[in-house]
Amino acid sequence: MNTASPAPMPTLALDTATPFLTLALVWPGGHRQLSKEVGRAHAEQLPGMARGLFAEAGLPFRAQTIVIGTGPGSYTGVRVGASYALGLARVWESPVKGVPTLEGLVQGDGRQAVSLDARKGHVYGAVYDVSGGVVTSVIHPPQKLSAGDFEALAGPVPHHQGGVPDGLALLHAGLAHGQTDWSLAYL
Structure with a gap:
């Protein structure tokens, strides 16, 4: 009789809010992440890239938890990621944070x-305290402001504008404090 418990399943993170498709996968003993500029082709690229990430890791296509970047982003972009995550979650019976x-x-x-x-001279920004690469407190929550107003609000702290979302940062944030009652934000 085999009494060994099953191995813990991985956690998948995905973000489709920017022109980049960002994915990350963490499992006991390893992690993988990738980001690819896809413009508006998130829907066409996401399923194959997600399956490919699991295949590269040598894992079956199933995750215990899914973390989603909720935006801000384009209306279509964030909805593609949310729809895909919710579909997988239903099949896998996994929570989406x-x-x-x-x-x-x-x-x-x-x-x-x-x-x-x-x-039009505006940014969608936030100010955070970060430790270990994970947001530990929200100083100013995400909001849309003129670029000048945001700079004044942020004050003399490092400011990271745009760029490629880091899948592992999203994944760890989701595990640390992700919400199951999330909503999407649009630019």
Whole structure:
């Protein structure tokens, strides 16, 4: 009789709020992540890239938890990721935890501002305290402001504008404090 318990399943993170498709996978003993600029082709690229990530890791296509970047982003972009995550969650009977895409833009530790271009002189930004690469407290929650107003609000802290969301940062944020009652944010 085999009494060994099954191995813990991996956690998958995905973000489709920016022109990049960002994925991360963590399991006991390893992790993988990838980001690819896909423009508006998230729906066409996401299923194959997600399956490929599991295949590269040598794992069956199933996760215990799914973390989703909830935006801000384009209306279609964030909905593609959310729909895909919710579909997988239903099949896998896994929870979906949401975190703002902005948390994937943090770098290093300490207080920092992060923002994405919201067009017409505006940004969608937030100010966070970060430790171990994970947001530990929200100083100013994500909001849309003029670029000048956001700079004044953020003050003299490092400011990371745009860029590629880090899948592992999103994944760890989701495990640390992701919400199951998330909503999407649009630019």
